[in-house]
Amino acid sequence: MATEEVFVDRLGRAVLSFFENAGALTVFASRAMVEAVRPPYEFREILRHLHQFGLRSTPLIVTSGFAIGVVLSMHTRASLERFGAEAMIPAGLAIALIRETGPLTAGLLVSGRVGAGIGAELGAMRVTEQIDALEATAVNAFKYLVVTRVLASMIAMPLLTTMMNFSGMVGGYVSEAVLSDMSWQLYFERSFTYIGFSDLIPATLKTVVFGFLIAIVGGYLGFKTSGGTEGVGNASTRSVVLSSILIILSNVILVRIIFFFYPQAPA
Amino acid sequence: MTGTSTIAHLAHRADSSPPNADRRGADLAVRLEHVSKTFGTRKVLDDLTFAVPRSRAFCLLGRSGTGKSVTLRHIIGLVQPDEGHVFVEGHDIAAIKSRELSEVRKTIGFLFQGAALFDSMTVGDNVAFPLRRHTRLPEQEILRLVKGKLTDVGLEREFDTMPADLSGGMRKRAGLARAMALDPSILLVDEPSAGLDPITTREIDQLLIERKRGGTTLVVVTHNIPSARLLGDDFALLHEGRIVARGTAQELDANSDPLVQAFMRSEGSG
Numbered sequence: 001m002a003t004e005e006v007f008v009d010r011l012g013r014a015v016l017s018f019f020e021n022a023g024a025l026t027v028f029a030s031r032a033m034v035e036a037v038r039p040p041y042e043f044r045e046i047l048r049h050l051h052q053f054g055l056r057s058t059p060l061i062v063t064s065g066f067a068i069g070v071v072l073s074m075h076t077r078a079s080l081e082r083f084g085a086e087a088m089i090p091a092g093l094a095i096a097l098i099r100e101t102g103p104l105t106a107g108l109l110v111s112g113r114v115g116a117g118i119g120a121e122l123g124a125m126r127v128t129e130q131i132d133a134l135e136a137t138a139v140n141a142f143k144y145l146v147v148t149r150v151l152a153s154m155i156a157m158p159l160l161t162t163m164m165n166f167s168g169m170v171g172g173y174v175s176e177a178v179l180s181d182m183s184w185q186l187y188f189e190r191s192f193t194y195i196g197f198s199d200l201i202p203a204t205l206k207t208v209v210f211g212f213l214i215a216i217v218g219g220y221l222g223f224k225t226s227g228g229t230e231g232v233g234n235a236s237t238r239s240v241v242l243s244s245i246l247i248i249l250s251n252v253i254l255v256r257i258i259f260f261f262y263p264q265a266p267a
Numbered sequence: 268m269t270g271t272s273t274i275a276h277l278a279h280r281a282d283s284s285p286p287n288a289d290r291r292g293a294d295l296a297v298r299l300e301h302v303s304k305t306f307g308t309r310k311v312l313d314d315l316t317f318a319v320p321r322s323r324a325f326c327l328l329g330r331s332g333t334g335k336s337v338t339l340r341h342i343i344g345l346v347q348p349d350e351g352h353v354f355v356e357g358h359d360i361a362a363i364k365s366r367e368l369s370e371v372r373k374t375i376g377f378l379f380q381g382a383a384l385f386d387s388m389t390v391g392d393n394v395a396f397p398l399r400r401h402t403r404l405p406e407q408e409i410l411r412l413v414k415g416k417l418t419d420v421g422l423e424r425e426f427d428t429m430p431a432d433l434s435g436g437m438r439k440r441a442g443l444a445r446a447m448a449l450d451p452s453i454l455l456v457d458e459p460s461a462g463l464d465p466i467t468t469r470e471i472d473q474l475l476i477e478r479k480r481g482g483t484t485l486v487v488v489t490h491n492i493p494s495a496r497l498l499g500d501d502f503a504l505l506h507e508g509r510i511v512a513r514g515t516a517q518e519l520d521a522n523s524d525p526l527v528q529a530f531m532r533s534e535g536s537g
Binding site: 124125128129130132133134135136137138139140 | 340343344345365369370372373375377379380381383384385386396397400401445
């Protein structure tokens, strides 16, 4: 076969595989949405995952948020000093964190920690027949394993984002406190001067979508895992890659939507 | 009310027949009619037909990769046939709704080849899982029943052990305890003696025999002929997705087919 034919053949297969997977992922996500509103609601499992995804992600989120706050503060200072606008540093940092940096960074960090975990855990359950064992025990494995994780992830994301925003602001304050003698009270007063609910609520709530994407991608790739331990590793890695891409892409759309509804506060 | 009958009562067994329940062969627990299944280009089951009467032990024999485990998966509805029908207690597994399938599954226990214990739970929680999901028994009663099941399989001390800390044989026994948790009327057993020492194999065989005496229908997939002789009432030898011989142990012993002879004379321990 000529090289061109091989190339076209491979390209064709890749395109088909892309659409096949995109379709299957959409069906998977739609099923999760439908099953989420149907009883039984598996509250115990949701709480268990909420603890795993939320509480156990807290050290990562708080530490990262703090570090990002310090770095952003240093950059903001370097920029605003040129214009003699150091007093605007807290507000500038708060706007940057709350509107974009906090939600997006939290989404990407959680996709790394939680998305990989979901992909690996469900993948391992698939190859060791645990998912089949659940079905054989007359349990809806999809609902028990996927829907509970999706709901927990959707609940955890805004909470983690709020934590990241706050720890980022604390990091910004610590950085400022070292360079200037700004008081804690003054720093936070200035931080919130230009921040309104229209900045905070839409930007924080968009992370519900991030949480959905992270758990759906991890669940989908975990559920369709095959090929033993190698397959589990692939599911885990691909979960992080795909959910990160989807978070970044969906963020563009979500920001446009926020623009549409809150034109006075472009996110 | 005894523990067993309590479970039977509370587990909402599939006694109420759905509209599509098949009343033919009402004394049959499991019936496969002309079942065929292909994975990719490979035909795994080819026009498979057999029936298992209630309270009997049916042993499916055959070399690896001949479709034995796939047959069990068809019976519990994890795999749907491309052609043919699978009836469990008169219910066409491929045709019933998911809620009805769920009810049928409550009457079936399945011991997977690799035990398939839930990694995130202790052995005790694994066995308690079906009871917590499908009965409204108080926790104290569930714990009592779980301890009883674990004692039956010789794992009474492993209640709080995680599956990862068990040996292969212990995992298998824990899997059996979980499969028996709801006192199912049908028990599907995939390679019960694979990887087990002869003493444990004998203990598990004895346990399965007791279940059969108690009225449970057994469908056992095994390579272990001595074990199969002990357990089985009826046998079928599967080869390349087709049944090449069936009957009692004596009938298969008398079969002149070289493959059947090779199998029935083997002393394989699984």
